[in-house]
Amino acid sequence: MPPVFALVDCNNFYVSCERVFNPKLAGKPVIVLSNNDGCAISRSNEAKSLGIKMGVPAFQIRDLIKANGVQVYSSNYALYGDMSQRVMQTLAGFTPDIEIYSIDEAFLDLSRFKRYNLTDYGHRIKSTIKKWVGIPVSVGIAETKTLAKIANRIAKKSIKAEGVLNLTASPYQNKALEITDVRDVWGVGPAYTRFLKEKGIRNALQLRDADDKLIKQRMGIVGTRLIHELRGVPCYCLEHCPLPKKGITVSRSFKHAIETLNELEEAVAAYVTIGAEKLRKEHSVSGVLMVFVMTNRFKRENLYSNLNTLRLPVSTSDTSELIYYAHLGLKEIYRKGYLYKKVGVMFNDLVPENQIQSNLFDVWDRNRSMKLMKALDNINIKMGSSTLKYAAVGLRQNQRWKTMFDSRSQSYTTNWNQLLEVQ
Ligand SMILES: [Mg+2]
Structure with a gap:
């Protein structure tokens, strides 16, 4: 058969999501921007009719936005x-x-x-x-x-x-x-x-x-x-179970370049936290951790980039353990005097968490760590992400490495404090 x-x-998926919670946007030109409010990545039909192309940098269409009252949103991936x-x-x-x-x-x-x-x-x-x-x-x-x-x-x-x-x-x-x-x-x-x-x-x-x-x-x-x-002869069938992910990468470009090891460490800790949460959600552990740093690749001078690969003694998804190794790796490739524009971490050699190969010299209490991570995840799921976080991520407000979302809508569906209110 x-x-x-x-x-x-x-x-126009992202725009349509915004419209569900803000019906006033119906019939109006609306766009959603990528991270750091860089480029238009979703456009309503009205915005398309204005000639706003997919991927166009926001600053190039500033006048068009103003002249036509285009509604501009930062991306809201939780929503x-x-x-x-x-x-x-x-x-x-x-x-x-x-x-x-x-x-x-x-x-x-x-x-x-x-x-x-x-x-x-x-x-x-x-x-x-x-x-x-x-x-x-x-x-x-x-x-x-x-x-x-x-x-x-x-x-x-x-x-x-x-x-x-x-x-x-x-x-x-x-x-x-x-x-x-x-x-x-x-x-x-x-x-x-x-x-x-x-x-x-x-x-x-x-x-x-x-x-x-x-x-x-x-x-x-x-x-x-x-x-x-x-010609109507099927060569591709439905792929029911997506193949297990080969690796997880978390990286961001900074709006403003950063220079100090301390700030890079905070950013790396934050990305490890995100990545490790993903690992645990998939019930995987990672055996290889990579850390990379990059200066602005569009600049001509004072360029530097480097990548450090660490094989972990025991595959893990424990946030604090991964932060520890990520910081070790970062320290080795950090060079003073550069303006860093991007850092990231990658987890590779993922295996299901029930297939961890133990190590004779392992000093980590894996049982305790599993329980701790479970408690951490549960609290963050219930109370909103990063209710509990590692101090390594830093506690100051407005950290410069943080991705900027100037006009983000609320997390209407995933955060109790941001539910839609009817006035
Ligand atoms: Mg679509």
Whole structure:
């Protein structure tokens, strides 16, 4: 039985999250900025119509923002992550065959619903998520994931589709492929786009009907799979359980460069804290810790960057132990007299926490440490993150290494103190 896939994608996700809690934003141009309020990473349709491009630095559009009353928000990942979870949970109610593809996208396998009218089913998914979570989504349905992506793109743009496009056995399939630029086909990057256009292959229809040999020669097995997928022959199935993460990286660029070891140590301790929390959430421990520092890579002079890799005596997810080793590693690569713009930590060699290899000379009380971390996590989950934190992170307010979010909305859904108030 040939499968049927749906791709459900949230429209302008971060902006839509902001609108759920601030209905006044409806119909207005709204953008959400990346860390440190750098670039526009989510735009409402009204903002797109003003010509605000994805990824444009905020300072370049300052005048446009002012002239058009564009509402500007800092990113609020606590809110977006939680809203994402609600969307995914709602989707899981429609079918257990779901692959969470990104924070705002999921593939569903709808094969078992084939005897229903799939377009109607798509509309039901769409209206349920709108009603239950408040987020507008688009749904693309087709025989392969690649075609579902294309259907989704068109569903989002076409007024007639009203957010749902079903391309299975559709007379519009050729038309849909024809109006899709090869650049916008799933898996075709800038290099392949250039190659394909040189060969006169400009849209997805031409790519589907391209010479197999030519595509294989240049794009290899990935290219072969791609054209098969466009022909309706599935090469990719649903990936139910995401592969265990290879590593966890936590790093930030500072708005203002910092110079002292003390400040770098605080930043490193804060990033280790975030990373270690992630490790414990996944029930993993890390065997290799890396610390890196970097000066501003856009400057011409006084450049310095370095990376230190430490193999830990015993794999761990204990925050204080990891901070201890991260500081050791940092000290070795810190050089005085540089202006540091970025530091980070990476945890590698992750294994499940129940597979820790013990070490004969281990001096750490692992039992006690596990219990302590559990208590710490529980309190921080209940009372808001960093209710309890390590003193190494520093206690001063307005630390210069902290990421800046000047116009962040509240954590409406994850912090008791920031619930939405109705006046
Ligand atoms: Mg989206």
